[in-house]
Amino acid sequence: MSLEEIIREFVVNYGMISVFVLVLLEYANFPLPSELVLPLMGIVGVVNGVSFIEILVVSVIAGILGSILNYIIGLYFGPKAVNYITLKFPKTKKSADVAYSWLNKYDNIAVLLSRLVPLARTFISLVAGVVKMKPIAFIGYSAIGITIWNSILIGLGFIFGNNSEVINLILKRYSLAVGVIILLIALVLIAKNKDKIKEKLF
Numbered sequence: 001m002s003l004e005e006i007i008r009e010f011v012v013n014y015g016m017i018s019v020f021v022l023v024l025l026e027y028a029n030f031p032l033p034s035e036l037v038l039p040l041m042g043i044v045g046v047v048n049g050v051s052f053i054e055i056l057v058v059s060v061i062a063g064i065l066g067s068i069l070n071y072i073i074g075l076y077f078g079p080k081a082v083n084y085i086t087l088k089f090p091k092t093k094k095s096a097d098v099a100y101s102w103l104n105k106y107d108n109i110a111v112l113l114s115r116l117v118p119l120a121r122t123f124i125s126l127v128a129g130v131v132k133m134k135p136i137a138f139i140g141y142s143a144i145g146i147t148i149w150n151s152i153l154i155g156l157g158f159i160f161g162n163n164s165e166v167i168n169l170i171l172k173r174y175s176l177a178v179g180v181i182i183l184l185i186a187l188v189l190i191a192k193n194k195d196k197i198k199e200k201l202f
Contacts, residue, residue, distance in 0.1 A: 011044045019055055020062045027066030027146070029085070029122050038150055042157020055154055056147070063146040064139060067125040071138055074129020082126055095120045099127035108137045115145020 011018045019041050026032040038059065045055045073081050086093040098120050102110035111133070114124035128138050 011040060015044075015048070016050070016054070016058055019058050023059045023062035023150075024066040024069075027063040027122055027125070028069045029126070031089075035118065035153065038153030039157035042154040042159075044157075045154070046158055052154060052158055056150055059150045059154065060143065060147050063150060064143055067122075067142050067146070068139065070122070070125030071129040071133075071135070074126040075132065076129075078130050082130060085126070092123060095123040096127065099124045100131075103127060103131055103133070108133065108141055111138060111141040112145040115142065115149050121145065121149065 010022070014021075022032060022037050022041075026037055041055050041059065042052070044050070045052065082096050086096050098117075099110075099114060102114060102120075102124075106113065111124055111128055115121040125138075125142070
């Protein structure tokens, strides 16, 4: 049985409880791809008459709690927690490096931006804990980013139903668009702080 079939069966059998559990685990860095989980919840919502808002609210709460769990791990175990995960799952090292880099360059806004980028969006919680980002700022920026991301993916499930090919195509184009937006934001920030950057470099 494939991962998609297992998740589908879990969601169908346990409804909103499954939404909460799966999203919490995914945001706590368990290997459950939101690109699969969230659209599927939208599909199941249509079939079972559950509203978009209801699924979104539960998913956002679960996402915030999962993120806080990661934040606490990063806060108390520091770089050791990040090193352990990157050694255990080498593919996550790039995401960890990106998370550190963004937090250094863009400060708190990096948490919001990272929520819109696959892999980095869950890993940012650990790194935010490691660098001891203020909890209120972390939760606030996380909530905004999580709401945007979850809204898009759940909405795709509601709109396109079982047409996974269309959903995947939209996600690819979405990822490209997000990359362009982040690049533009980075350029604006660099332009605004060019004097400070020159001082550090020269």
